[in-house]
Amino acid sequence: MTGIVFILLTAFFFPGIILRTKNIASGRKGPGIFQPMKDLRVLLKKGSIFSPTTGIIFRIAPSITLSAILCASLLIPFAGNAAPLSFEGDFIFFAYILAMGRFFSIIGALDTGSSFEGMGANREAFFSMLIEPAFFILLAAFAMFTGYTSFSDIFPHFYVSESDYALIYSIIGCFLLVQIAMVETSRVPVDDPKTHLELTMIHEVMILDNSGFDKALIHIGTYLKFAIFGSLIFNSIVPAGWHFLLQSALFMLIQVVFAIAIGLLESFRARNKMNKNPKYLLTISAIAMIAFVVTLIITKKLM
Amino acid sequence: MEASVVLLIIILLSFLVFALPASTRYSFTLLLLAAGIILTSFWALEAFTSDEKVCSIESYLFTRLTGITLIVDRLSAFFILVVNLTVLVGFLYAKDYLKSYTRDIKPLRFSIHYFSYLWLYLSMILVVMIRNGTGFLIAWEIMALSSFLLVTFEAGDRLTMKTGISYLIQMHTGMFFILISFLIVEKATGEMSFDALKGYFSTHSNILLFLLFFTGFGIKAGFVPLHTWLPQAHPAAPSHVSGVMSGVMIKMGIYGIVRVLVSVQHDLMVIGVLLLAVSIISGLFGVMMAIMQHDLKSLLAYHSIENIGIIGTGLGIGMIGLAEGNVLMSLLGFSGGLLHVLNHSLFKSLLFFNAGSVYSATHTRNIEQMGGLMKRMPYTAILFLTGSLAICGLPPFNGFISEYLIYMGMFRSLPEAGLNQAVILLLSISGLVLIGGLAVFCFTKAFGIVFLGEPRSEKASAAQEVSKSMLIPQAITTFFILMIGLASLLFVKPVSVFVSDIFALNMSDLLSLPSLTALTQISIIAGIFVILSALILLTRHFHLKTKKVEEGPTWGCGYTAGSYKQQYTASSYSYNYNHLAKPLLRTKKIMEDIREEEIFPGERSFESHSEDAFKKVLIDRPVNWLSAILKKIAVMQTGEIRHYILYAFVFILLIFLLTFFKII
Structure with a gap:
């Protein structure tokens, strides 16, 4: 269960660190790193406004999406300890339960009858469909490399195998996971949380009409997603055999570095033109294919 | 087990649907259906629970009358249960659904409808129980005919009738392939049945026969490129029929394929890869076409593919x-x-x-x-x-x-x-x-x-x-x-x-598999x-009770004259997808451009269609080609009796000459 605690802890700090990095990089004074948490508090204090167009779906969607993300977090192992729930093929469940959450956030957006939110919903559905293969190809490579099919078994066996290539391998894995995480959590270059403008981009435009409690839930969900993907990245870099305390320290370090990296990336990188996104996303899948080919070579199936 | 007499009784009683008063027809059909469902579910459960794995139903009467033995093994049992559930639910649903048709459609058509629904059910049950080739093909044919009658329920509609006929033709093309396959088996082994397949496959090439069977059953199942009937027939049929057809009838094709797969002996790899490739293509093509559909039922039909x-x-x-x-x-x-x-x-x-x-x-x-x-x-x-x-x-x-x-x-x-x-x-x-x-x-x-x-x-x-x-x-x-x-x-x-x-x-410890x-x-x-x-x-819920909850219009970027026209439409939702998948989907847009001199553009309409490329190449083009040829031949149809006498004379002469020279 320590994993869950760490994920929650990361989710708590993560958005603040990104915000802080962006402020420093752009030369602004900016708020402290707890600002996102303070925002959440404000949202929880506020009442809600619902459009008469919306119905039950709009009201339940944020809750179900958050619950799906929480369920996904139960499958993440930590520092060699198995996840609270782990079974063969749990990553399939992981991807599909996240898709379940996404399904609800999409139809929640469509429920408002707004063309903005319709656009956001459409983009979310479209782009997440294009990124999905990358995740599965990567995990196919992992499964083939280690011979296991669950997160809790795959990561501990990363460095156990006799191969010296494991390092290259985990770097590719890490790179891909970062890319997938950026798309899943709606950051630059595919999406832009600041949203200026391309008609308000993807994730932000989907939640235009949410307010109060529901909006807080949506934000919590996004923060959790960061932490979940952050711990996947951690798991793919740090060997599970190391001492627990060292791993915990490294975990925090990696999360902080990940957050700062996102902040820097968003400060200095332009986001993609919207109609170039499909190409970009398919390229990520193509890179995942390279990971697969590398695995074929390592496992001596190729050459 | 003499229980199959019940089946015979159902078959006989089914004709009574035409004789009964209109108000009792539904209940009567439901009764027969329920009897069939209880009987076959009982058989299926017995096949599942018995140790013998095969529950052979020997009915003296049934076999005597038709020469066909019914055999329920676990594969048939599985399909029987699947069919039973959906058919029953579909018929219960139909009770009120059909009421909206009573104004436009004559009572006789309703009788035909109930009758063919019952027969569709019976034929599906028989299809999975009959191993003998002839019997199987008869049941298969009944299935095609009864579903044809169901599809053309609204036959007053010209389009529905056309779709129905196209459906019937494609079903028979499929049946032709199955017939050929069975004939090949009979020629080689002397027996025309699924049981003889094993013997055939162990001594002959596997791929060819499998392909023939696969084409035949694949048309029913709707594998790409054999799927062309599916997106047309489903929308034309009344919804409970589409539900049953898409839910279980196309699965009869899967049943046939599994029956053949069970017997295949060699070339497993080639067959497996082939099946996999066709299936992945079907899956992708089906869902890609589905996204472009504006008709709710043809969207669902493509999803069946x-x-x-x-x-x-x-x-x-x-x-x-x-x-x-x-x-x-x-x-x-x-x-x-x-x-x-x-x-x-x-x-x-x-x-x-x-x-x-x-x-x-x-x-x-x-x-x-x-x-x-x-x-x-x-x-x-x-x-x-x-x-x-x-x-x-x-x-x-x-x-x-x-x-x-x-x-x-x-x-x-x-x-x-x-x-x-x-x-x-x-x-x-x-x-x-x-x-x-x-x-x-x-x-x-x-x-x-x-x-x-x-x-x-x-x-x-x-x-x-x-x-x-x-x-x-x-x-x-x-x-x-x-x-x-x-x-x-x-x-x-x-x-x-x-x-x-x-x-x-060989699975020794099945249930402890991770x-x-x-x-x-x-x-x-x-x-x-x-x-x-x-x-x-x-x-x-409890949180919102303590807070102020208000109503306000959907955010419209400063424009709040809420109009339904501002919403995203199905076409706009699939716009970016359509852009990416254009080469495959061949979407056509029909729109008149706004000319420069038009200062105040008038009303315009916009239409977009996506075309099923397979249907165009495999069905439309050959049909057009054929009808072009037939039109040319129609020159002979002059309507003058002397010409026809001449044709007859030439024909007789030809036969005479051919026999004279011992050609035929």
Whole structure:
């Protein structure tokens, strides 16, 4: 269960660190790193406004999406300890339960009858469909490399195998996971949380009409997603055999570095033109294919 | 067992439908249907529970009259149960659904309709029970004819009749292939039956015969490129019929393919890879076309092609497993594929019934004219949502379980796979993932445009919830969807037992397989998901009670004259997708450009269509070509009797000459 605690802890700090990095990089004074948490508090204090167009779906969607993300977090192992729930093929469940959450956030957006939110919903559905293969190809490579099919078994066996290539391998894995995480959590270059403008981009435009409690839930969900993907990245870099305390320290370090990296990336990188996104996303899948080919070579199936 | 006399009695009594008074016809048909369902379910359960694995039904009378023995093994039993459930639910649903037709359609047509529904059921049951080739083909033909009568229920509509005839022709093309295959078997072994296949396959080339069978059964099942009848026939038929046809009738094709696969002896690898490739293409093509449809029912019809693709993927994985001697892979692949047969029969029939409810409430199938139905038809909307989530394979619904098994079949065999196999598996995994993503895209669109937002037309805003007698049958289906999703092991266990049985897989300790015990964990986490969602919703409920909750218009960027026209439409939702997939979809836009001198442009219309490329090449072009030739030959039809006498004379002369020179 320590994993869950760490994920929650990361989710708590993560958005603040990104915000802080962006402020420093752009030369602004900016708020402290707890600002996102303070925002959440404000949202929880506020009442809600619902459009008469919306119905039950709009009201339940944020809750179900958050619950799906929480369920996904139960499958993440930590520092060699198995996840609270782990079974063969749990990553399939992981991807599909996240898709379940996404399904609800999409139809929640469509429920408002707004063309903005319709656009956001459409983009979310479209782009997440294009990124999905990358995740599965990567995990196919992992499964083939280690011979296991669950997160809790795959990561501990990363460095156990006799191969010296494991390092290259985990770097590719890490790179891909970062890319997938950026798309899943709606950051630059595919999406832009600041949203200026391309008609308000993807994730932000989907939640235009949410307010109060529901909006807080949506934000919590996004923060959790960061932490979940952050711990996947951690798991793919740090060997599970190391001492627990060292791993915990490294975990925090990696999360902080990940957050700062996102902040820097968003400060200095332009986001993609919207109609170039499909190409970009398919390229990520193509890179995942390279990971697969590398695995074929390592496992001596190729050459 | 003399119980099959009941079957004979049902067959005889079915003709009474025409003689009875109009008011009792429905109940009478239901009675016969129920009798058949109870009888066959009893047989099926016996086949499942008996140790002998085959429950042969020897009815002296039946065999004496028809010369055909009925045999129920576990494969037939499985299909019998699937058929029974959907057919019963469909007929219960039909009771009120058909009422809206009573004004326009004569009572006789209703009798024909009930009669052919009953016979469609009987023929499907017979198809899975008869091993003998002739008997099988007769049942197969009855199935085609009765479903033809069902499709053309609204035969006053010219288009419906045309579609029906096109359907009938394509079904017979399929039957022709099956007939040829059986004849080949008979020529070689002297016996025309499924039982003789094993003998044939062990001594002859496997691929050719398999391909012939596959073409025949594939037309029924709707594998690409043999699917062309499907997107036309389903929308034309009344919704309960589309539900039954898509839910179970096309599965008869799958049944046939499995029957053949069980007997295949050599070239397993080639057959497996072939099946896999066709299936992945079917899956992708089906869902890609589905996204472009504006007609709710043809959208669902294209999704049937997608799901047949998923089923075929499972079977293909199973075959590759057999070829490689990888028992686990076979078990997972076949179990996943066959469980998906059950799953698809549930959610697809549910979705078609929903579409029927929407149609009877709005009198349109065009989703661009719908919207806001969730407020007007809340129960139908929730049922449709359940069906959508299930068909997208999302947990905790049943579609996930079968897709999970198929995925596991692929992922589990990756470590031991050779290079070629690994690449094939990776491509299939990517294909299946894309199918899943596209399905989510398609059903967020379908659900969102049809049920959410504001009504887009008068018809939609006047819609009302359908009657209870239409909703309750759908609730039964939904119950099973949730059961399989939440307590999957209960269903997967029997399926995998009978799969290992019919494919003779040597599985010593089936139930301790990690991939199957994982199902318990999936049930647990699915339960956690449900409880967690409920808890968050409860918290939300109590939280909002303490806060101020107001109403305000949807944010419109400063423009708040709320109009339904501002909403995203189905076309705009699929715009960017369409852009990416243009080369495959051949979308045509019909629009007049605005000219420069037009200062105040007048009214304009915009239309977009996407064309099924396979239909165009395989059906439309040959038909056009044929009718062009026939038109030329029609010159001979002069209408003058002396010409016809001349033709007869020439014909006789020709025969005479040919016999004289001993050519014939």
